[in-house]
Amino acid sequence: MTEEILQQDLKHIKLPDGSIEKTTTTLNLGPTHPATHGVFQNILEVDGERIVSSEATVGYIHRAFEKIAERRPLYQVTPLTDRLNYCSAPINNMGWHMTCEKLLQIETPKRVDYLRVIIMELARTADHIICNSVIGVDSGALSVFLYVMQYRELIYEIYEEICGSRLTTNIGRIGGFERNFNATAWQKLEKFLNEFPKALKEFENLLQRNRIFMDRTIGAGPISAERALNYGFTGPNLRACGVDYDLRVHTPYCSYQDFDFKIPVGTTGDVYDRWLVRNQEMWESLEIIWQAYQKIQEFKGQEAEVYHANVPEYYLPPKQDVYTKMEALIWHFKIIMGETDIPAGEVWHSVEGANGELGFYLISDGGRSPYRLHFRRPCFIYYQAFPELVKDSMLADAVIVLSSLNLIAGEMDA
Amino acid sequence: MGLTNERIRERLVEKFGESATGFSEPFGMLTFEVPKEMNLKLLQFLYDDPELKFRFLTDLQAVHYPDNKGRELAVVYHLHNLTDNVRIRFKIFTDIENPDVFTATRLYECANWMERETYDFFGVNFVGHPNLKRILNVEEMDYFPMRKEYPMEDQTRIDKDDEMFGRGGTI
Amino acid sequence: MARPVRFNISPKPRDNEGHISLVDAPPEGFSGEGFFTTKLSEVVGLARKNSMWPLPFATSCCGIEFMATMGAHYDFGRFGAERMGFSPRQCDMLMVMGTIAKKMGPVLRQVYIQMSEPRWVIAVGACASSGGIFDSYSVLQGIDQIIPVDVYVPGCPPRPEAILDGVMAVQDLVGKESIRRRNSERYQQLMLSYGIQ
Numbered sequence: 001m002t003e004e005i006l007q008q009d010l011k012h013i014k015l016p017d018g019s020i021e022k023t024t025t026t027l028n029l030g031p032t033h034p035a036t037h038g039v040f041q042n043i044l045e046v047d048g049e050r051i052v053s054s055e056a057t058v059g060y061i062h063r064a065f066e067k068i069a070e071r072r073p074l075y076q077v078t079p080l081t082d083r084l085n086y087c088s089a090p091i092n093n094m095g096w097h098m099t100c101e102k103l104l105q106i107e108t109p110k111r112v113d114y115l116r117v118i119i120m121e122l123a124r125t126a127d128h129i130i131c132n133s134v135i136g137v138d139s140g141a142l143s144v145f146l147y148v149m150q151y152r153e154l155i156y157e158i159y160e161e162i163c164g165s166r167l168t169t170n171i172g173r174i175g176g177f178e179r180n181f182n183a184t185a186w187q188k189l190e191k192f193l194n195e196f197p198k199a200l201k202e203f204e205n206l207l208q209r210n211r212i213f214m215d216r217t218i219g220a221g222p223i224s225a226e227r228a229l230n231y232g233f234t235g236p237n238l239r240a241c242g243v244d245y246d247l248r249v250h251t252p253y254c255s256y257q258d259f260d261f262k263i264p265v266g267t268t269g270d271v272y273d274r275w276l277v278r279n280q281e282m283w284e285s286l287e288i289i290w291q292a293y294q295k296i297q298e299f300k301g302q303e304a305e306v307y308h309a310n311v312p313e314y315y316l317p318p319k320q321d322v323y324t325k326m327e328a329l330i331w332h333f334k335i336i337m338g339e340t341d342i343p344a345g346e347v348w349h350s351v352e353g354a355n356g357e358l359g360f361y362l363i364s365d366g367g368r369s370p371y372r373l374h375f376r377r378p379c380f381i382y383y384q385a386f387p388e389l390v391k392d393s394m395l396a397d398a399v400i401v402l403s404s405l406n407l408i409a410g411e412m413d414a
Numbered sequence: 415m416g417l418t419n420e421r422i423r424e425r426l427v428e429k430f431g432e433s434a435t436g437f438s439e440p441f442g443m444l445t446f447e448v449p450k451e452m453n454l455k456l457l458q459f460l461y462d463d464p465e466l467k468f469r470f471l472t473d474l475q476a477v478h479y480p481d482n483k484g485r486e487l488a489v490v491y492h493l494h495n496l497t498d499n500v501r502i503r504f505k506i507f508t509d510i511e512n513p514d515v516f517t518a519t520r521l522y523e524c525a526n527w528m529e530r531e532t533y534d535f536f537g538v539n540f541v542g543h544p545n546l547k548r549i550l551n552v553e554e555m556d557y558f559p560m561r562k563e564y565p566m567e568d569q570t571r572i573d574k575d576d577e578m579f580g581r582g583g584t585i
Numbered sequence: 586m587a588r589p590v591r592f593n594i595s596p597k598p599r600d601n602e603g604h605i606s607l608v609d610a611p612p613e614g615f616s617g618e619g620f621f622t623t624k625l626s627e628v629v630g631l632a633r634k635n636s637m638w639p640l641p642f643a644t645s646c647c648g649i650e651f652m653a654t655m656g657a658h659y660d661f662g663r664f665g666a667e668r669m670g671f672s673p674r675q676c677d678m679l680m681v682m683g684t685i686a687k688k689m690g691p692v693l694r695q696v697y698i699q700m701s702e703p704r705w706v707i708a709v710g711a712c713a714s715s716g717g718i719f720d721s722y723s724v725l726q727g728i729d730q731i732i733p734v735d736v737y738v739p740g741c742p743p744r745p746e747a748i749l750d751g752v753m754a755v756q757d758l759v760g761k762e763s764i765r766r767r768n769s770e771r772y773q774q775l776m777l778s779y780g781i782q
Contacts, residue, residue, distance in 0.1 A: 062550040062686050064721035067560055086646040149653065229496075230522060250499055376472060381527070551688070
């Protein structure tokens, strides 16, 4: 009797196929969600609290960088690279300029390399500050975020002194920097180096041996080294699995071989290991910045004024000359608008970005803009592993794993 | 002594003979070309061989050469040998009319989304891919935007005046 | 040169005559011994503008500048916006920060429709205002193509001071809004032109 009534009722209701037999709930960890830092969507099948499977949709901020870059001469591509991993924009800029220098066969003087190292390590620190504090925020510890974001402001002030802009820096030129670091920049750098270690120690003390944080993060989203390598993991996520692959040591670029630093490596590749690896990397970055600062102070006299390589065909002339002299104005116009042709060739260069190996593949056919420019974006590649990382774990763990992977949507969708 | 480009080239010619062609070393990275049917055999060989050990797929993407008739789309693979620190690059060329290429997902998990991105932008059909759908663009898009014949701008927009942007014409 | 711009054709000028509006300046009214009378819309506006709950719709780089604005240095909380809501039902200010791609457009529209009246929209950054530096096939050239916008904050990304200036402009709008605006004919016409009931 009840079955007949049930059949009658069901005739009016249109249910999707298989939805009565289905035992899992479909949950949309949507593009707009406080826990997904950036716009990507995960459709999770959950059985109670356990995740059975998940499917990701990306592309919600696809801005067609590669297509835009085919239209733009080399200098005009730098603002595009800024917006890849916008938390550590200088690393992207330097990586792009190093790719161009490789193609144009320009060698940068040592002082320029050391200055670049300082800026890149500051950017790496800034990115890890955000990532680690956001892991704290996602597990409920909101105050740590406010403690360390203050120091991002100090880093922004240093960028402002050098290039004028805070976040999307467009810093540097092909061959060096646009201006020498002035005394204020060095003062600000010293202030940062003196004050940040105390704040970092406080941040560490709040979270590292905190029982609640350890319970939340240990064992959440582990991955073995073989699977991580198969998934193309690079950067802190891979180092947390135990593989000590760091491009700064493996294929040193920009005189990294002159610096003495360690590579922190984890064991299980879970969220706690990633947090620890990033934390220790911040300490190592501070060490590198100190060493670079001391090495720069050893340059005396004429050498202390060097801030770019001597390549007038590709280095924009100084602004005082551009506004007063005719030749400088003409060179400036020619270089920016792409009237000087790029030599033909194909070059691959990669740098150790804050979340992995950021690669640039540039094919030039001798015209004014690249024929094909491809960015090897680490976020895009390791986000594929997310279903495997969260299989059979709780919904809350999925949130923590997402934020520990340091996914930046701008880089993922390019 | 380590693994040098000459040694890799020797091993490749020994194994594949005439199929591995176009050897060059732009900026120190050995680059060569194989016919498109052999891409999986090559990847498997480079993975399994105890001397070559190329077990990390760094990058997979395509380039469109509209002027090479019959070989318009090039799919480029970058591989990395982490223990000896050697990188190589190889390309396979395919016709734009039948852009079918075997998928590398069984060997490398990371090729999954990289191939979807290549399909999305260039239309290369990866045979055997578990989920070949558009990944970055809107699902309803019916053309492959990175091909050279398509413009960068959205042709349906009405509020940007092309004359002001130096592109001529009115809207 | 024909420029058929459809949106934001007649922007309202800022009504602050170059001075900073004080938060605790009393609205205009008639006061006497122990009483103060003013218009209902003034009181409601005063209460609303000092407790705006924003919905940070942060997609890209401008979102990081928003995080800096929320931090202790620039302190967004002193404008009454301490509580960021992520549910559209609970917020009254939608801050769209970052590039909106065509794939994201329907999502943004859905979020806007789910917000209840009265609601205000700030477009933070060049990408949200007009598509920014990305004049490509996949980027929506300005969110005013799909939802009505109250305040545009230009910049790439705008400095935190600029974002705060934009929020203060919204506060001005909120404080001076008439109670009947949301039911008026003109507002309904605006909603209809966007296809929102």
